[in-house]
Amino acid sequence: MAVTKAKDSILDAAERLFAQFDYAGTSMRMIAEEAGVAQALIHYHCKTKDNLFELILERRSTMINRIRQERLKQCFDEAEGGIPTLEQVLDSFVRPAIESGRYSWGTYFSQILAKLANSVDDRSRDLVHKYYDPIAREYIEALKKVLPELPDSGVYWGYLIMTSAVVSSMPRTRRIKRLSEGILDDDSIEQMIERLIQFNASGLLGLSTLSEQNNGRLRTDVG
Amino acid sequence: MAVTKAKDSILDAAERLFAQFDYAGTSMRMIAEEAGVAQALIHYHCKTKDNLFELILERRSTMINRIRQERLKQCFDEAEGGIPTLEQVLDSFVRPAIESGRYSWGTYFSQILAKLANSVDDRSRDLVHKYYDPIAREYIEALKKVLPELPDSGVYWGYLIMTSAVVSSMPRTRRIKRLSEGILDDDSIEQMIERLIQFNASGLLGLSTLSEQNNGRLRTDVG
DNA sequence: GTCTATAGTTCGATAGAC
């Protein structure tokens, strides 16, 4: 049985509005109007406003993370010696997220996800836990294999810093265009993917040079 | 003339509530109750809800960015040869932000800022423009001096990726504790500052190795 | 500066017809 057409248009409309006005700033009336259905139909299909938000998150996170999972597995399957390069692993992580921005839904979902990832309330943490911890654990294991010299603490911190950078690069704030006075823009997806992989690969490798015993002191012989 | 005590308690209360429930999810009634004043007094002191939000942003951003500005200047003044190390520059950027999390207000403001930074609506962009573009331009100029071999596009992308990582590391989501199964936590401020500096310094340097003509191809000889 | 009271609007959710 296919998902009803009405339910899809409700999810699409809510996704656009939640992105633009935030969860609390979006009313069921606005969603109904945007979707072109009666307000009561949203409750019929999606129960509550809170559940509607989770449905949106579930739809896109499973979509993106399934692709990541497949490409990560492919990395390891096709690698000579069974260990792919760091860049190959990061590509499988970064590309599905940034490429989703090509689709109109991606521009909306990315804003929802970025705000969710930076929320500290219990409900938001539970949602991140439910939909993003499984893929996080897979990448943490993959990074341990690809970077065997990196201590575990570096892997965890590195993964989280990298994730922050990727998630925050998904919404097109156009800030780079303003700061660079029009020279650069965030609509070049391939350029952004390349920069993110390069920056994060180097950043992860950089954590290797920081020994556990060495905390508080930084090498200053770079640059 | 000192700022009124009532106004401060209104700003403090609103800061806590905006962080917890977002802008649209916080009502003037909630703020009045949390501040222990009448609802009408908020309008007297802060005019509208929208203006109240800007007052909160102005108060903390000027506080943090003034410290950054002073320390950045100090870096260059005290450096031998006039050019400080990359890590010294990044320390002046990262430390004031992360250390603000020691104060209770920092835990609230960090959540507000992280969501603002990931918003694409015109009002949010204007606020980022007004309160964060000046300090951004100072650091971009500083990075150009510290990393003379890095092409401009690398400086702009690097600054924005770094900023994303730092801003998203400010709210204590405690995700690292869950993912590391209790081994690590985000309450160790010194450890977090060190990791962020190390990661971002390496990430910025990593962008140097990516030539303008080379886009689409990555070196794979790392790891 | 601080308050009470309230105008005028909008909210999430549900009841019940078809």
Add this chain to the structure above:
DNA sequence: GTCTATCGAACTATAGAC
């Protein structure tokens, strides 16, 4: 599955006393 109608509550902002 889809609709109209509506309940009870909450909203921002202001008027006006002190």
